[in-house]
Amino acid sequence: MRSAMILIVGICLLMFSSLSSFASSGRVALVIGNSAYRQVAALQNPGNDATAIGEALQRMGFEVTVIRDATKVEFDSALSAFSDVAVGADIAVVFYAGHGIEVNGINYLIPTDATLTTDAKVSFETVTLGDVLEAVRGVKGLSVVLLDACRENPFVSKMQRDRATRSIGRGLARIEATPNLLVSYSAEAGAIADDGDAEHSPYTEGLLKFMEMPDLEVNFLFRRVSAYVRHKTDGRQTPFEYSRLPEEAVYLSLPSATDAKMFLYEEGIGGTQPTMFPGSVRWSIDMRTDANGRSDPVIQAHITVPERNFTTTLKLERNADPLLSASHLIELSFQVGPGFSGGGIAGVAGMTMKVAEGDRGDPLVAVSAKIVENMHLIGLDGLPDFRAKNLELLRTRQWIDLPIYYLNGKRALLTFEKGLEGERLFNKGIYTWASNDLANFDAQ
Structure with a gap:
C-alpha cells in the first residue's frame, strides 16, 4: 500500500557504390559522398555517411543511387539522370556529404577533382545548390535536400582572389525555399560543422538515428536531429532547415x-x-x-x-x-x-x-x-x-x-x-x- 501511495504521488508530480540503379518510382533518392579530394586532405566520413544513408533510404522504400567521390562530370551526370526519374515522384531525396563553399551568396558543392586555385574557377569546377534544386523541380510531392557540407574548408585558404569584390563566407549561405521543398543544412547559415571523430558526422548520426522511425512527421524528425546534434557537439553546431511544406502531414518513413x-x-x-x-x-x-x-x-x-x-x-x-x-x-x-x-x-x-x-x-x-x-x-x-x-x-x-x-x-x-x-x-x-x-x- 505504501508503495502504491508513493507511486500515486510521484505520478501526479509529472503533470507537466551504387546500391541500386535509378528506376521509375514514387520514392527516389540520390546520395553523394565526397571524401577523396585530390587537391586537399581527404575527409574521413562522407563515404561512410553516404553508404549508411543510402542503405537506410533503401530500407525506407526508396529507389536509391549512391555515388562516392564524384568528379565534376560524374556529379553533373548524376543530377541530370536524377532529374529524369524525379519527374512525377511522390518524394525525392538528395543527400550530399563533402565540402561546400559560399561565394557572393551562392552555395557551391565541391567535386573531388576541383582545384579552385582562384575564386574565378568556382563557377566552372563546382556544382551549385541551384543545380541540385533544379534536378528535383519536377517532383510531384515533396523534395528533400540534405547537405552535410558545412565543414571547415581547406580550399578557401589556398584560393587566390581574382576579384577583390567577390566575398567568400564560412559554411553555406541561407536560401529561400519554394513550395514543397525542404533543405536541411548540417549547421546554420555561416557556421561550420564537425566532420566527427567517429564513423559518421554528428549530423549524419542524427539522421540515421531518427529518419527510419515510422509515424514521425518531418517537422518533428528534423527537430530531433537538431537536438541530437546540439547535444553531440556540446552546443557548437545546430542544423537548420529552410522549408515550405504542404498543409498535410509529411513522413519520410512509410507508416x-x-x-x-x-x-x-x-x-x-x-x-x-x-x-x-x-x-x-x-x-x-x-x-x-x-x-x-x-x-x-x-x-x-x-x-x-x-x-x-x-x-x-x-x-x-x-x-x-x-x-x-x-x-x-x-x-x-x-x-x-x-x-x-x-x-x-x-x-x-x-x-x-x-x-x-x-x-x-x-x-x-x-x-x-x-x-x-x-x-x-x-x-x-x-x-x-x-x-x-x-x-x-x-x-x-x-x-x-x-x-x-x-x-x-x-x-x-x-x-x-x-x-x-x-x-x-x-x-x-x-x-x-x-x-x-x-x-x-x-x-x-
Missing part, C-alpha cells in the same frame, strides 16, 4: 504496418449488451533522449475508432525519474470529436494483458492517475518482483485491455492486440530495457 485487431466496447443502457465498434491499431517505436543525452526506446500504439471519432495514443517507456517508484510509465492521450456522447475520458482502470481476446487476463501491478483532461498515466510498480511480473506479462501476452470511464459515467473497454509488428517492437524494447544494449538497438 508502420498493422496486422493487429482492435475493438471499443461501450456499456449498454439498462444492462443491455455492450455496443462494439471496430477500429485499428498501429505500432511504432520511438527514442527518448533525456537531458543527459541518454536514449531509451518508447513503444507506441496509435489507436483509432473512426465510427466514434475517437483516437488514443499509448506510450510505454522506462521511468527516468529517480523520485518516482515506478519501473515504467504508460502515458495515454485521448482525443474525442465534437459532440462525443461520453463527454471525455474521466478515468482509466489500469491495464490487463491477455493471451487471447476472450480471456479474462492478468492485470499489471500498477497505479493509474489522471494528469490533465483526456490524459492519464499508469505507473508500473517498481518493486523487483512486481517489475519482473509486469515485464513478463508485457512480453508474452498478445492482447491488451484498457478499461475506461467516460465523463457521463458510462464504462467502456478498449481491447486490442499486438499483432506481428507489435510483438516485434515489444520484444525489441523490452530486450533493450533489460540489457541496456542501446548499441545494438537498430540491429534487432
Whole structure:
C-alpha cells in the first residue's frame, strides 16, 4: 500500500557504390559522398555517411543511387539522370556529404577533382545548390535536400582572389525555399560543422538515428536531429532547415504496418449488451533522449475508432525519474470529436494483458492517475518482483485491455492486440530495457 501511495504521488508530480540503379518510382533518392579530394586532405566520413544513408533510404522504400567521390562530370551526370526519374515522384531525396563553399551568396558543392586555385574557377569546377534544386523541380510531392557540407574548408585558404569584390563566407549561405521543398543544412547559415571523430558526422548520426522511425512527421524528425546534434557537439553546431511544406502531414518513413485487431466496447443502457465498434491499431517505436543525452526506446500504439471519432495514443517507456517508484510509465492521450456522447475520458482502470481476446487476463501491478483532461498515466510498480511480473506479462501476452470511464459515467473497454509488428517492437524494447544494449538497438 505504501508503495502504491508513493507511486500515486510521484505520478501526479509529472503533470507537466551504387546500391541500386535509378528506376521509375514514387520514392527516389540520390546520395553523394565526397571524401577523396585530390587537391586537399581527404575527409574521413562522407563515404561512410553516404553508404549508411543510402542503405537506410533503401530500407525506407526508396529507389536509391549512391555515388562516392564524384568528379565534376560524374556529379553533373548524376543530377541530370536524377532529374529524369524525379519527374512525377511522390518524394525525392538528395543527400550530399563533402565540402561546400559560399561565394557572393551562392552555395557551391565541391567535386573531388576541383582545384579552385582562384575564386574565378568556382563557377566552372563546382556544382551549385541551384543545380541540385533544379534536378528535383519536377517532383510531384515533396523534395528533400540534405547537405552535410558545412565543414571547415581547406580550399578557401589556398584560393587566390581574382576579384577583390567577390566575398567568400564560412559554411553555406541561407536560401529561400519554394513550395514543397525542404533543405536541411548540417549547421546554420555561416557556421561550420564537425566532420566527427567517429564513423559518421554528428549530423549524419542524427539522421540515421531518427529518419527510419515510422509515424514521425518531418517537422518533428528534423527537430530531433537538431537536438541530437546540439547535444553531440556540446552546443557548437545546430542544423537548420529552410522549408515550405504542404498543409498535410509529411513522413519520410512509410507508416508502420498493422496486422493487429482492435475493438471499443461501450456499456449498454439498462444492462443491455455492450455496443462494439471496430477500429485499428498501429505500432511504432520511438527514442527518448533525456537531458543527459541518454536514449531509451518508447513503444507506441496509435489507436483509432473512426465510427466514434475517437483516437488514443499509448506510450510505454522506462521511468527516468529517480523520485518516482515506478519501473515504467504508460502515458495515454485521448482525443474525442465534437459532440462525443461520453463527454471525455474521466478515468482509466489500469491495464490487463491477455493471451487471447476472450480471456479474462492478468492485470499489471500498477497505479493509474489522471494528469490533465483526456490524459492519464499508469505507473508500473517498481518493486523487483512486481517489475519482473509486469515485464513478463508485457512480453508474452498478445492482447491488451484498457478499461475506461467516460465523463457521463458510462464504462467502456478498449481491447486490442499486438499483432506481428507489435510483438516485434515489444520484444525489441523490452530486450533493450533489460540489457541496456542501446548499441545494438537498430540491429534487432
